[in-house]
Amino acid sequence: MYDTRTRELALALLDQGLTLSEAARQTGASRAAVREWRLRRDMGIGVTARKAECPRCVSPAVPPEEPEAYGYLLGLYLGDGCISRVGRPDKGVWSLRIICADAWPGLVRECAEAMRAVRPANKVRLVPKQGCVEVNSHSKHWPCLFPQHGAGKKHERRIELAPWQNALVRDHPEAFIRGLLHSDGTRFVNRVRRPLPSGDRWYEYPRYNFTNLSDDIRCLFTDALDLLHIPWRRMNRVTVSVARAEGVARLDEFVGPKY
Template identity: 50%
Template sequence: MHPPEMRARARALRDRGHNIRSVARTLSLPYATVWHWCVDRPERAVVGSAVRCFRCRPQPESPPDPAAYAYLLGLYLGDGHLVTTDRVPVLRIYCADTWPDLIDRCAEAMLAVLANKVQRVQKRGCVAVQSTATHWPCLFPQHGPGKKHARSIELVHWQREIVTAHPGDFIRGLFHSDGSRFTNRVTVRGKQYVYPRYMFSNRSTDIMGLCQWALDLLNIPWRMNLKWSLSVARRDAVAALDRHVGPKS
């Protein structure tokens, strides 16, 4: 039995922004004990990002804006990175300078899902749209050390439910990060054909599989032209994808 003073100290550290693992390490306590004291208690006056974390409520709920979450999940799997080694986790999505509207949409999705504030940090050729919040790891359990293509990427059951209900938003996030729409030109027997085409490229076979699954949910035909490159080229398929993805701009 731990003394009440230890519990109060753990909660004080948690309320100052430390994550559960940091508190447990500081006080030499089991992770589960600190979680029970600081999160899994109905009397807790929830502060900060815990107010908005739909996974950490006594009864886990759906996100307030599931379409925004599905879109942000697609962006994260493509060009996102979650840093959990800092005192407070940082979610970063890298967006090319070429697409200012995409930068705005990314920031709006973060605010709709969890963030109280979003920063835009200029990098060479891109902007890192980022937000610090203790509970980002709760919403993106795919985070981990190393590059995504070098480790397993699987959606947990509640994420699959959200994507199943909002596959178009998820696909838009994937294509706005690692996809493109361009005009393809081919010449057959001296005659040139010009048509629009979508491409999605990702070295992770797991993420590629999630893209294929979401396209199947939308009944949009696709084919693989390389192991890491997917193509949507049929006229009706491109038109269908246009309704869900649209231009990055």
């Protein structure tokens, strides 16, 4: 682990025009570490990491310290995330992986920020893939924080929130809904044609759709909508729609576009 002075010196050298390799050579840090520090600074996160125990492993167990970041990350995980073991099994290290499309670079940044907020002592990596970016972080405690982890695809097994997660979602439904919509949702303008004797007339209005193969995850989404009194309806077997003007306006207040 490099100290704060080394990190700040490396960034100062980069600001002077040195390359990653040159800054790494002069500070004695690895090139990968210098690149990570630059990325953290560019994302406005800072270059120092504060230690944090797992809130679920302490006694008595408590919810995460950053409930809104956790609620958002929970939504992203249920939509496009997975947890898998890495390294030797006896080490007990797990990787939380969330896939974000290249079309939404802002989503990549928000996902990384949420991971850092929930586990600030663990490194977050951005791994380019074909058409997407894998945001991942290794920790022994991801299964503690996301007990929905299990073998098989999420839509083929039971998904339910733990009591402490239910309480957190009740207190912060906006963050949870936002994460779900940023993973498996979309906001678009719907166009409807109405035939009239004088000629066809077109109507346009915005709507949100949330599509997920898991019945349980769709129910978690609609339960959170109910907490905010946002009207919704099932569009088909796998899609929930919010199309009424008051519901769309309420979602617009806190969801925001993918960008």
